[in-house]
Amino acid sequence: MSTLRKFSRTSRLFRSALNLLLPAPGSYFSDTETNESSIDLSGGQSSPYARRLAHRFDNALQQREWEEAKRLSHLAAEFFPGDDRLVMLRARTNLMTGNAEAALENLDLVQDRNNSFRLLKIMCLLHSGKQAAAHVELHSWARSNSCPLDVRRLLAYLEWESGREDLARAALARNIDQIEDPASIRLSIMLALHDCNYREAGKLARRLRIYGDAAAPGGDMDDWLASLGLLDAAMDSEPEHFSVDSLAVELISREEYLPSVVAALLIEPDIQWGKLLLKAMERALPDLQDHAAAVTCLAQLSYSLGMTEEARRWIIRGLQLDPLSAELAKLLVRLQKESDSEAVNEEDPKPLEIVVRISERHPDWPDMRILRSELQSAAAA
Structure with a gap:
């Protein structure tokens, strides 16, 4: 068992925090980046039928109607096999129903490899046990100043699980140097406690309490900080x-x-x-x-x-x-x-x-x- 997982077992709230760090399959891949008017079909023409199917398909996934999603996935594969948007939805369906390998096969067909594609592929790699390949993708992406915060959090998680705490801290530092990201601050707190660096943990706790009122597991940040013995440090000290x-x-x-x-x-x-x-x-x-x-x-x-x-x-x-x-x-x-x-x-x-x-x-x-x-x-x- 990894050091991180052993550490997380000490507290129910720790486990809740860790669950928040890894996104749920498909949670970042709602149909928000695709322009419906630019859907490419196998024949190269835009089709209202493909758009309607994609809309119903996305709704089924959002509502977790798995049987309906599978039925629509079969229709998409039969009638619109070359439509990137529908291929992505088919991959999401496979991932969210426990078939990450099939999702990766779907993604091989995608032509427009945008941010949604990259995140979905990384999640598929993680859920299929291919941590090394996911790490390569995350490490490459995290170098960009414009990469999503989720990418560096996932990278930090993998680095920590592999025993590379310094690299995990560096990935999180790039996030919280740019913006007050409560999820990254929470993970940084756990890293500091793991290293018995209570002074740093206290500083981060104060920062979390100032900027992350709604960010704690279960919505109760003070309970979470109290479970770590950091509530007094977060409340009583001067601002950093x-x-x-x-x-x-x-x-x-x-x-x-x-x-x-x-x-x-x-x-x-x-x-x-x-x-x-x-x-x-x-x-x-x-x-x-x-x-x-x-x-x-x-x-x-x-x-x-x-x-x-x-x-x-x-x-x-x-x-x-x-x-x-x-x-x-x-x-x-x-x-x-x-x-x-x-x-x-x-x-x-x-x-x-x-x-x-x-x-x-x-x-x-x-x-x-x-x-x-x-x-x-x-x-x-």
Whole structure:
């Protein structure tokens, strides 16, 4: 038994995770890449009958109606033996009904060897026990920057089963360096645990929890992480630099979404996300166009996380950029109400002065009028 399979037996959730890594036969080969208007028949002419048959055939496979799929496969072989689309469907039928060798024979007839063809062939090789041939196909394809994520995950699985953990890690690293791919991160976590590299496993767990809420086996990621002893590491630690940098880049390119993202966190607080966003905003700030709006967001988020000194610092900076900011004025009032009188710096902006200035400039703002009245009453008491 391979090391990977031995390791996977330690946990039901591990087994569930491994099952997710290998795609179900035919799951990636829905009829999405073929243009119906370009179907080639043996006579070289497009046929509405072939298109209708292919549509019914694909539906039967999607619905797992095996007997109907076999019947349609016989019809396709008899009347349209040279139609690539129907040959692929015949191969899918054979693979999904347990006859991978016959599926490979079908694929030998295909002329248009696109990505769907390549993935289907690899799955046929794997299910027929030809791991070495599948490895050659995967290794060649994985070199391309545009190869599907599934390809490198499958390659990593085969490398790990063969005891080549370094190559498995390298294949997965190419995936997660390009995009936050939860399935690749899960497999990387298991590799790190296998090597007793708990620090790396913890880093990956934090990354998974940030980017992969719906990715865990059974849809319950926290249970999965807890079964590995990684839930505390995933929840309690500070965001990692790669996450901060990645989010900072996104904030710079999509600056207009920043207030909405912060508002969502104020409504439904999440400490982990809040800390990550705060660090990313600080990192991105020099490159943002609207500094006043960004600093306001930093002040609001810092306050929501209980970081009062940081919030005070951002409020002061924000009021220097925008002396008429009602949001910062209200936040300053709230902050000073909650602070001990000894903790209030005499050099800090005076809430009443700011509110009076704003209400005079904008007499039609009712919240400022009400706040001004409250502050004046408190000062007179």
